[in-house]
Amino acid sequence: MQRRRRPLATAMLLALIAPGLAPGLALAQTDREQALEARVAELERVVEQLLARQPGTGIASTPAPPPAAAPPAAAPATITPQANPGTRFTVGGMVRVDAMATHTTDGDIAKSTAGRDFYVPGSIPVGGEGVDTYLDSHAKFSRLWFDASTELDSGDKLGARFEMDFFGGALGNTAATNTYGTTVRHAYLTWNRLLIGQTWSNFMDTAALIDSVDFVGPTDALVFVRQPQIRYTHGPFAVSLENPETTVQPAGGGARVITGDNSVPDLIARYTHKGDRGHFSVAGMARQLKYEPVAGSPDSTTGFAATVSGLVKLGERTDLRYQATGGEGFGRYIGLATVQQDAMADASGNLNALGGWAAYAGLRHMFSPALRGNVFYARSQWDNDTDLTGFGVTRRVHSAHANLIWSPVPKLDLGIEAIWGERTLESGTDGELIRLHTMARYTF
Structure with missing residues (x-):
């Protein structure tokens, strides 16, 4: 070279x-x-x-171009929220499986009804023949929920919650698919002190709920309603306008009527005091009761009710939970509207508000960080006008419960509950229920 x-x-x-x-x-x-x-x-x-x-001289060759860079990998698909900047999203839920063995003294509870899934005192058979013990199991009370919360630069606070479970009708059955329909439990938004949407009624004290294995527990007496509403909360005070509905016992008895005729929302106000040893809460309600029968003239009347409830700590490991409710025209607010009605109608369709009272109390004790137990009793009694209703309507329901719940690891609960319940008609005829209810629940 x-x-x-x-x-x-x-x-x-x-x-x-x-x-x-x-x-x-x-x-x-x-x-x-x-x-x-x-x-x-x-x-x-x-x-x-x-x-x-110079090319072709053989002295030096042109340096080879660097290898082409590999094309960038496709970016993974992303979810782009349409919410305000800084919005926090939370997802959670639980998988819950229930199994229960039931014995009723006066006939069996109808298959594929709510009374086969949890304790519904209004479904206790009365006046029939005794049957053998029967077993039911399901996963209908499993849930999924989504939360969103935002604090804007203006200082305004926005929030929303959507929650569903599977306690709804579906085409499946226990012989094959065991499918359940999705149902909306909560769907509401919040803006500072204002809440708009479907959630627990302001007449209900969720902080006084019993720690039960049964889905509801003291169903005989518990205020238990979810419905659309507008609620304003300021400190310990809350006032709401809620979805109106009237349930009516027709003249002479028979199946209840859900009228859908109301034109004025239910008005509810609540005050809650919180302290080191628990809380105390009182609420009052005024509501329109309205019925437009197929035959007869439309009629309306007014219902009033009040409730007191709370939780009292009796030590580091024990607390007392209670609620007492009374008034006229509040029947649908008790026990998922499965115990009694709001009003009685005469043959002309005239309404009479149904009076009554309902109460429960329960003790909860922590035996250890992983084991707790509850005992509680619930009762409600109703003042039927038998000239209007006849003697085949419910006069009283009550029940006693005892349970143990073991949490071997955080968020996992395994429970067993013994239940005795009784329903008595105005005729004096009664029927009893004895149930052993078990539950496995993982909350995430």
Whole structure:
């Protein structure tokens, strides 16, 4: 390679510098000659660089281009929330499986009804023949919920909750698929102190609920209603306008009527005091009762009710939970509207508000961080006008419960509850229920 490059380089250099060198070949080296030699050396270096860049010389090849960069991997699909910046999203739920063995003294509870899934005192058979013990199991009370909360730069606070379970009708059955329909439990929004949407009634004290294995527990007496509403809360006070509905016992007895005729929302106000040893709460309600029968004239009346409830700590491991409710025209607010009605109708459709009272109390004790137990009793009694209703309507329901709930690891509960319940009609006929209810629940 050097032999090919030197002759060419030397020839080019001689051609460039010959005129300046010829006169001085016989003379001694001078400063000018030294400068010329330096110039020659520099020119030679430049020529070599030029030759190295020429294609086809074999002296140096053009550097290979760097390998093409691999195309960037496709970005993973993302979920882009449409909410306000800074919104916090939370998802949770529970998987719950219930199994229960039931014995009723006066006939069996109808299959595929709520009374086969949890304790419903209004479904206790009365006046029939005794039957063998029967077993039911399901996962209908499993749930899923979503929360969103935002605090804006203005200081406003926004929130929302959506919750569903599977306690609804479906095409499946226990012989094959055991499918259940999805049902909406809660769907509401909050803006500062204002709540709009479906959630627990303001007439209900959720902080006084019994820690039961049964889905509800003291169903005979518990205020238990979820419905659409507008509620304003300020400190310990809350006032709401809630979805109205009237349930009516027709003249002479028979199946209840859910009228759908109301034109004025239920008005409810509540005050709650909280302290180191628990809380105390009182609420009052005024509501319209209205009925437009197929035959007869429309009629309406007014219902009133009050409730007191609370939780009292009796020590580090024990607490008392209670509620007492009374008034006229509040029947649908007790026990998922399964115990009694709001009003009685005469043959002309005239309404009479049904009076009554309901109460429960229960003790909860922590035997250890992983084991707790509850005992509680519930009762409600109703003032039927038998001239209007006949003697086949419910006069009284009551029940006693005892349970143990074991939590071997956080968020996992395994429970067992013994239940005795009784329903008595105005005729004096009664029926009893004895049930052993078990539950496994994982909350996430």
